[in-house]
Amino acid sequence: KPSTANKRIEKEQFLHAATPAGQRAAHGQPLPSAAGQDKGEQKEGAARPLSVPGQGTRDxxxxxxxxxxxxxxxxxxxxxxxxxxxxxxxxxxxxxxxxxxxxxxxxxxxxxxxxxxxxxxxxxxxxxxxxxxxxxxxxxxxxxxxxxxxxxxxxxxxxxxxxxxxxxxxxxxxxxxxxxxxxxxxxxxxxxxxxxxxxxxxxxxxxxxxxxxxxxxxxxxxxxxxxxxxxxxxxxxxxxxxxxxxxxxxxxxxxxxxxxxxxxxxxxxxxxxxxxxxxxxxxxxxxxxxxxxxxxxxxxxxxxxxxxxxxxxxxxxxxxxxxxxxxxxxxxxxxxxxxxxxxxxxxxxxxxxxxxxxxxxxxxxxxxxxxxxxxxxxxxxxxxxxxxxxxxxxxGEKVRTTETQVLVATPHKHLLAARLKLISELWGAGIKAEMLYKKDPKLLKQLQYCEDMGIPLAAIVGDQELTDGVVKLRDVATRKEVDIPREKLVDEIRRRLEP
Amino acid sequence: KPSTANKRIEKEQFLHAATPAGQRAAHGQPLPSAAGQDKGEQKEGAARPLSVPGQGTRDxxxxxxxxxxxxxxxxxxxxxxxxxxxxxxxxxxxxxxxxxxxxxxxxxxxxxxxxxxxxxxxxxxxxxxxxxxxxxxxxxxxxxxxxxxxxxxxxxxxxxxxxxxxxxxxxxxxxxxxxxxxxxxxxxxxxxxxxxxxxxxxxxxxxxxxxxxxxxxxxxxxxxxxxxxxxxxxxxxxxxxxxxxxxxxxxxxxxxxxxxxxxxxxxxxxxxxxxxxxxxxxxxxxxxxxxxxxxxxxxxxxxxxxxxxxxxxxxxxxxxxxxxxxxxxxxxxxxxxxxxxxxxxxxxxxxxxxxxxxxxxxxxxxxxxxxxxxxxxxxxxxxxxxxxxxxxxxxGEKVRTTETQVLVATPHKHLLAARLKLISELWGAGIKAEMLYKKDPKLLKQLQYCEDMGIPLAAIVGDQELTDGVVKLRDVATRKEVDIPREKLVDEIRRRLEP
Missing domain, CATH: 3.30.930.10 (Bira Bifunctional Protein; Domain 2)
Known part of the structure; x- marks a missing residue:
């Protein structure tokens, strides 16, 4: 129901109606603010690189x-x-x-x-x-x-x-x-x-x-x-x-x-x-x-x-x-x-x-x-x-862009297989889980990722946990860690995530 | 990822590449089946009325x-x-x-x-x-x-x-x-x-x-x-x-x-x-x-x-x-x-x-x-x-196209106001509710609508129900009706709809 467009026509001119494609840069418009957020607002009048979307559209x-x-x-x-x-x-x-x-x-x-x-x-x-x-x-x-x-x-x-x-x-x-x-x-x-x-x-x-x-x-x-x-x-x-x-x-x-x-x-x-x-x-x-x-x-x-x-x-x-x-x-x-x-x-x-x-x-x-x-x-x-x-x-409220509930993490090297097995179990149980795509990521980097992305829980497996048959469940906000028997992990995660 | 289009080009000709718009009818294609369902498949070669969507697209x-x-x-x-x-x-x-x-x-x-x-x-x-x-x-x-x-x-x-x-x-x-x-x-x-x-x-x-x-x-x-x-x-x-x-x-x-x-x-x-x-x-x-x-x-x-x-x-x-x-x-x-x-x-x-x-x-x-x-x-x-x-x-399975939970119905004439008041209460409580847009619809028509649309419950108010402060709640499948005190209606509907 295009109620207001008539008014727009009366009040404004087409900026681009007669602009040949080659002169586009000279008529450059500010980038839509949504895209600009990721890298600072682009200045008005700056040259538009080839890779922007079309005039008046936005990502x-x-x-x-x-x-x-x-x-x-x-x-x-x-x-x-x-x-x-x-x-x-x-x-x-x-x-x-x-x-x-x-x-x-x-x-x-x-x-x-x-x-x-x-x-x-x-x-x-x-x-x-x-x-x-x-x-x-x-x-x-x-x-x-x-x-x-x-x-x-x-x-x-x-x-x-x-x-x-x-x-x-x-x-x-x-x-x-x-x-x-x-x-x-x-x-x-x-x-x-x-x-x-x-x-x-x-x-x-x-x-x-x-x-x-x-x-x-x-x-x-x-x-x-x-x-x-x-x-x-x-x-x-x-x-x-x-x-x-x-x-x-x-x-x-x-x-x-x-x-x-x-x-x-x-x-x-x-x-x-x-x-x-x-x-x-x-x-x-x-x-x-x-x-x-x-x-x-x-x-x-x-x-x-x-x-x-x-x-x-x-x-x-x-x-x-x-x-x-x-x-x-x-x-x-x-x-x-x-x-x-x-x-x-x-x-x-x-x-x-x-x-x-x-x-x-x-x-x-x-x-x-x-x-x-x-x-x-x-x-x-x-x-x-x-x-x-x-x-x-x-x-200052931030929207989470993903819904990840648990990051599967490891505290030291040579544990990629352990992470892949554990995350596969969690996905199978319908838990929203991620891991870093590195063979041997640092624990600090993994925990940092949780904080950056608002992921509430980290499930950590090291050699000791594998030997004991447990997973260390960390509450990212409070930093509290508890060992949970592996077979009870899914239930415990669900319980923690209850609203 | 357009993997198969290359094959398509090799194997098939463009039917319409050189067809002037005026000759469209002669090259008519069958209507997409989705639209065809509503009124029987249109025959290949039949004239396409102006009001269809474009070639190869569908509603x-x-x-x-x-x-x-x-x-x-x-x-x-x-x-x-x-x-x-x-x-x-x-x-x-x-x-x-x-x-x-x-x-x-x-x-x-x-x-x-x-x-x-x-x-x-x-x-x-x-x-x-x-x-x-x-x-x-x-x-x-x-x-x-x-x-x-x-x-x-x-x-x-x-x-x-x-x-x-x-x-x-x-x-x-x-x-x-x-x-x-x-x-x-x-x-x-x-x-x-x-x-x-x-x-x-x-x-x-x-x-x-x-x-x-x-x-x-x-x-x-x-x-x-x-x-x-x-x-x-x-x-x-x-x-x-x-x-x-x-x-x-x-x-x-x-x-x-x-x-x-x-x-x-x-x-x-x-x-x-x-x-x-x-x-x-x-x-x-x-x-x-x-x-x-x-x-x-x-x-x-x-x-x-x-x-x-x-x-x-x-x-x-x-x-x-x-x-x-x-x-x-x-x-x-x-x-x-x-x-x-x-x-x-x-x-x-x-x-x-x-x-x-x-x-x-x-x-x-x-x-x-x-x-x-x-x-x-x-x-x-x-x-x-x-x-x-x-x-x-x-x-033979049918998909419901709406999620309506309750039809608000009346058994006799001059009750439009009662329906409007009741449905407004249900909407306010988050219940998905409909009513027929007629001043005095027949009860049979209202119940038929429930069956056609798969609506599980009907909430019926007549003069007697208004006097008694109740609503007759009808289970559409079993046809069983029970009088529910008006103030308990929302809870009862929620209880009935629990999975």
Whole structure:
């Protein structure tokens, strides 16, 4: 759900759109910080050696991957708690599949070279492939999640965590159901995930495209301008109303009266009482679309009340979202942050989830245009990752990159065979064990490795231990060593590792 | 590690290399079976609707994804047991990074269109990106695994499980260590994984590029022909020696004597005794490379004896593997299958893992050519998946695609609020719960859903239960229902779901 890319295009230029490959060094970008960690940050403007990955992409080193896996595990646990199945679709899609789905953003699609055969492109999100999948397999009913990389030839801003290759994390419910029940579950899931991850305070803004279109209609805007009006309104989270108004009047040719009229509506936000108020609005209540949208919004708030989560939900008429394909409820979650004590209202630190209802997309892939209503959410896993990473850096907490429980060590020479036999026993018992790949490593080096890697236990065998039929089990943190009869070693290790 | 692609190129033509997009339908390929399952296999030659994924790629529906996730979890557990960290590299690599690494296979690389900026291509395997990663970050020491998709513009043969987008599953040890210790661990890992997955009998063939090169040298072959000789020898798992011999003599211009001489060696296979025999061979023992290789092979067998796995290891001089970059020990695991009672020797059903030592690859990415010795394995997860899938089909076993534990149900109308409240309580307690997205679903439909989806429990609330402060807990399999006090419901569900 590429909500923010439109804004990116407007605000920024392509650095590399016209850069021949040979001049790459001159346009060198800082290396992504993840890779930089291993050897100090590379300076901006430094020559990029041949061996870096492509512009705006990055390698994920072990510490990065371990933290990301932990984060994704929490998200997947929530999706599974709500009964979703996983699917996987190809990274390569037919170009035709992606064409006409992303509006202006289409120019950000990566296309493959014509090497004979079909014309291909890299997927731009997971929503369009999901719709294609449903139509192709004539599935009319499905709750699925999909976590995978997507590709956008966007202007990379790696310092702000914006890459050309990044993970999306989607949950969608497809099918013809009673109004707002799946929509409410989507919001519940966003609420659960943001709570589970302990990211701090957050707010989920909710609106409905039908309400926005109703507002535009009663303000006298022709239908052909609804989408461009949405784009203007969508900027209200970044710029004040005055700027949006002058865009409407100056660039988009609205009368000042119409713009002011729109402004009266789209600056409203609240809860159930605002819905009730708008349902009584003499003009809006006469508009069929707005009435439908408001009725459903009321129903949604009833369900969210039963879920006990309305405290973090705001019905916000300025929320518009950039994409064409939304047809009903739309939402976006932002983290809140108390910037300083003088500011009364908490400030937003950016969107971490978004989504909405798209009832027409599947029909675009069906030969007979049969529709499958869908509603879904996308968790902004890359942004959440950046926040967690910064927080861990600040707190000095280290992620273990391996799960090794025991290092098999020897105190003197000529004991490689003893180590190989013992480690083989441990692996056979399912214990996570390592040894140094040296014939005769020094004991100190082996113990140092435990400390460096956070390995909690060392199992040490020397000639004496072999004679006595024991293994010296060392607690790396306390340095306490105890002889354990060999046949009891596995049980003792398991006992020590119990949480 | 693209061992078999060379063979593919030789044996097969590109169906689509010169097919204009408009003629695609005439060259239609059968749809991948995974997608076909949902709606019956599509006939070969049938028109491909716009909404299919690209040629040789496929969607993975929930049953497929669930089985694959289970399989990958077993592989990852083994990699972690051996202390590996995970890394992730981009799907997009600079074209220059991939150039000159894959020999003839380079023409199978997917290239991206030049849309301004760098020239990019899709990764062809995970080994070259790993080598690039090590060189770029000046890492001289690392044990990592990486499970991800790779891309090859190969002629797809989807019925035989060969796709243009497929998973690789790699474990590699980089670093300067004492000989054959990491190499032995790689073989131990292959042995563990194939045993853990209960795929039936298997054999791991082992050889060394230095031994092969030594053989070629003592048979009078010039060094410039070593690689092409390897390619010929590598066919011995598919065709009899006579054919390989006639290729050597006819196409590659060897003298019949030299070919026969090679033939005496490369048809040998055995264990430690064969190594000893070759170490005594008057000619081979004079060749420096062969002697080194045989000495290391002897050491490897010692270590494998300590691991207790030599029973499934064969020193096989016909194993050559296609890729240029191997420099030492090479290996390949095949599943064995008793075809029928009359055949004495079990027959191979194909390679399910492979790998070897590549000490020169990292140096190709280092500006000063600094080498980092590496050895690694790649588990043929796609082939293993096909075998498991067939086996499950044959046994009629079904994979659950979701993990839902409880369906929250209601026996009559006007109880949506009660369902929403109860399910919210269960989610809050970490219970995996679903409900139908209908205001007033029929009880029969709700219970049918449990049976269809394999959900073990149903929690039913009607007016009576609400009045009594209980929930009716139904065991779906036995149909037994018991009233549970609401405050004890979560505990009772947990108790019932204990393994």
């Amino acid at each position: 994920h080193p072990p510490a990065h991957t371990a933290l990301r896996d932990r984060l994704l595990a929490a998200v997947v646990a929530c999706f599974k708690r709500h009964g979703a199945a996983a699917i996987d679709t190809p990274v390569l899609e037919l170009r035709e599949t992606l064409m006409g789905k992303y509006g202006e953003e289409a120019k950000l699609i990566y296309e493959l070279q014509d090497q004979g055969g079909e014309l291909l492109a890299l997927r731009y999100d997971l929503t369009v492939p999901f719709a294609r999948y449903l139509a192709m397999n004539k599935i009319t009913n499905m709750k699925r999640y999909h976590i995978a990389k997507v590709y956008r030839r966007d202007n990379p801003a790696t310092t702000r965590g914006r890459y050309r290759e990044f993970y999306q994390c989607d949950f969608d419910i497809a099918g013809q159901f009673d109004p707002m029940i799946p929509d409410a579950e989507c919001l519940k899931i966003v609420h659960e995930i943001l709570s589970d991850l302990q990211l701090g305070d957050f707010l989920i803004k909710v609106n409905d495209r039908r309400i926005l279109n109703g507002i535009f209609a009663v303000c006298g805007i022709p239908e052909s301008k609804f989408i461009t009006m949405c784009c203007s309104v969508d900027k209200l989270d970044k710029v004040p109303w005055e700027e949006v108004r002058s865009e409407m009047v100056g660039e988009k040719g609205l009368s000042p009266e119409a713009a002011d009229h729109i402004g009266e509506y789209v600056q409203l936000h609240g809860g159930l009482e605002l819905i009730e108020q708008l349902l009584q609005d003499p003009k809006l209540s006469q508009n069929k679309l707005a009435k439908e949208g408001l009725g459903d919004m009321k129903l949604l708030f009833e369900y969210l009340t039963l879920f006990g989560i309305t405290g973090k939900i705001s019905f916000d008429l300025s929320l518009a979202r950039g994409l064409d394909y939304y047809t009903g409820v739309i939402f976006e979650a932002v983290l809140l942050q108390q910037e300083n004590d003088h500011v009364e209202e908490p400030v937003s630190v950016g969107s971490v989830a978004g989504g909405g209802r798209y009832d027409g997309l599947v029909g675009m892939f069906d030969p007979k245009g049969r529709k499958v209503p869908c509603v879904g959410i996308s968790i902004g896993i890359e942004r959440i990752f950046s926040i967690l990473e910064q927080r861990m850096k600040a707190s | 993975h529906p929930p049953a497929h994804t669930a089985l694959r996730d289970r399989l990958l979890a077993a592989v990852v557990a083994c990699f972690k047991r051996h202390g590996a960290a995970a890394i992730d590299t981009p799907v997009l690599e600079l074209r220059e990074t991939l150039m000159g690494k894959y020999g003839e296979e380079a023409k199978l690389i997917y290239e991206l269109q030049d849309q301004g900026g760098e020239l990019l291509a899709l990764r062809y395997d995970l080994t070259v990106p790993f080598a690039r990663y090590l060189a770029m970050n000046k890492i001289t020491n690392m044990k990592r695994y990486h499970i991800a998709k790779v891309y090859r513009r190969d002629n797809p043969a989807t019925t035989r499980g060969r796709y243009r987008e497929f998973y690789q599953c790699d474990f590699d040890i980089a670093g300067q260590f004492d000989p054959m210790i990491p190499d032995a661990e790689c073989l131990k890992i292959v042995h563990e994984i194939l045993s853990d997955l209960q795929l039936g009998d298997f054999l791991i063939k082992v050889n060394d590029r230095r031994i092969l090169n030594g053989i070629f040298a003592v048979c009078g072959i010039p060094e410039s022909k070593f690689i092409t000789m390897c390619c010929s020898v590598d066919k011995l798992d598919k065709v009899p020696w006579e054919e390989v011999r006639s290729e050597m003599v006819g196409e590659k211009g060897l003298s019949p004597e030299a070919a026969d001489h090679i033939g005496e060696y490369v048809q040998l296979h055995g264990g430690l005794e064969l190594i000893e025999q070759l170490l005594q061979d008057p000619k081979l023992s004079q060749n420096k490379l062969a002697k080194e290789g045989l000495g290391d092979m002897k050491l490897l067998f010692e270590y494998l004896t300590l691991f207790g796995i030599t029973g499934k290891i064969s020193f096989d001089l016909s194993l050559a593997r296609g890729l240029d970059y191997y420099t030492g020990v090479i290996f390949e695991a095949v599943l064995l299958q008793q075809e029928n009672d009359h055949v004495e020797e079990p027959v191979s059903v194909g390679s399910v893992a492979g790998g070897g030592r590549y000490d020169g690859l990292v140096g190709m990415f280092d500006p000063k050519g600094r080498k980092v010795p590496c050895v690694g394995i790649s588990i043929g997860i796609e082939r293993i998946f096909s075998i498991l899938e067939q086996r499950m089909k044959a046994s």
